[in-house]
Amino acid sequence: xxxxxxxxxxxxxxxxxxxxxxxxxxxxxxxxxxxxxxxxxxxxxxxxxxxxxxxxxxxxxxxxxxxxxxxxxxxxxxxxxxxxxxxxxxxxxxxxxxxxxxxxxxxxxxxxxxxxxxxxxxxxxxxxxxxxxxxxxxxxxxxxxxxxxxxxxxxxxxxxxxxxxxxxxxxxxxxxxxxxxxxxxxxxxxxxxxxxxxxxxxxxxxxxxxxxxxxxxxxxxxxxxxxxxxxxxxxxxxxxxxxxxxxxxxxxxxxxxxxxxxxxxxxxxxxxx
Numbered sequence: 328x329x330x331x332x333x334x335x336x337x338x339x340x341x342x343x344x345x346x347x348x349x350x351x352x353x354x355x356x357x358x359x360x361x362x363x364x365x366x367x368x369x370x371x372x373x374x375x376x377x378x379x380x381x382x383x384x385x386x387x388x389x390x391x392x393x394x395x396x397x398x399x400x401x402x403x404x405x406x407x408x409x410x411x412x413x414x415x416x417x418x419x420x421x422x423x424x425x426x427x428x429x430x431x432x433x434x435x436x437x438x439x440x441x442x443x444x445x446x447x448x449x450x451x452x453x454x455x456x457x458x459x460x461x462x463x464x465x466x467x468x469x470x471x472x473x474x475x476x477x478x479x480x481x482x483x484x485x486x487x488x489x490x491x492x493x494x495x496x497x498x499x500x501x502x503x504x505x506x507x508x509x510x511x512x513x514x515x516x517x518x519x520x521x522x523x524x525x526x527x528x529x530x531x532x533x534x535x536x537x538x539x540x541x542x543x544x545x546x547x548x549x550x551x552x553x554x555x556x557x558x559x560x561x562x563x564x565x566x567x568x569x570x571x572x573x574x575x576x577x578x579x580x581x582x583x584x585x586x587x588x589x590x591x592x593x594x595x596x597x598x599x600x
Contacts, residue, residue: 329363329563330570333375334388335469336413336502337551338367340521340594343388345583350573354566363566371469379403382558385567390470390551404554408571409598411584413549414539415474416523418506419515421534424452424460433537433546437478440515441486444494458513459494462486465505465516466497470549475517478546509533519549524589541596550598 330347337343347365354360368375368384375387376394380403388410389395398404417436419427425443427436440462447459465472466487479486486492498508502522509516510532520538523530539547553574555567574580581597588594 328366329566330365331368331384332386333368333370333378333384335371336519336521337388338369342587343367345587346580349583350570371467373468379556385556385559387554388551390549391473395552402557405557406555406571407552408575410551410553410574411595411598412541413551413595414520415547415549416518416535417537418518418533418535420458420513422457424457427536434482436537438482441484448493461494461496461514463496463498463509463514463516465499467499471517521594524592
């Protein structure tokens with residue numbers, strides 16, 4: 328194995344497999360390498376960066392700029408390239424117990440979930456009429472968990488702290504499992520595009536209330552970067568560097584990102600030029 332890559336969503340969506348196939352073909356055809364293998368190590372952003380620092384993997388695909396900058400600052404990563412754009416999506420029950428409106432921004436939506444969730448905890452609604460307002464958190468140090476926590480903190484809430492907020496449901500699972508639970512329990516949750524596309528039957532039971540765009544500054548934009556570790560296998564550093572170069576090439580990684588789809592729908596968008 329000449330290149331070990333840690334990531335969560337990029338592996339589950341099939342992007343790492345698609346990148347690996349195309350990159351190996353490129354290295355064999357253009358640089359006369361013998362065919363080699365690339366491995367995927369499952370881990371959320373926090374785990375992936377820990378694997379990178381420990382030298383367990385050579386590269387990591389992560390989704391949190393501050394954590395990525397920290398990895399570079401402490402010398403765990405030596406290089407970073409913008410790989411693709413993922414998008415966060417706020418979904419919830421079609422009954423919409425928190426009364427979210429299309430014109431609400433994402434912080435207003437979180438305020439309404441908190442307000443109605445607190446009210447329903449004190450005075451539970453008739454569940455034959457509507458479910459109580461609850462929020463399902465992956466609570467796993469993933470980029471999604473970090474992002475939702477940022478939203479709660481921005482509105483002055485820390486529902487995971489004691490005394491525990493009963494409307495805040497901690498469910499530390501990967502995106503598709505978390506989405507399945509949210510649909511089953513009629514709860515709001517923050518997810519990502521690929522999880523919705525890959526779980527189309529489940530998604531039919533949920534409503535999308537707010538989805539991210541490619542606009543700079545959109546709080547639901549989820550930029551993904553590829554980091555090369557300082558402890559990458561010395562014999563394969565050249566392959567790691569070549570991979571990061573290839574990821575940013577319009578005929579390489581960017582082309583794969585553009586063409587990767589689920590049920591005919593694009594999963595990611597290319598990074599800005």
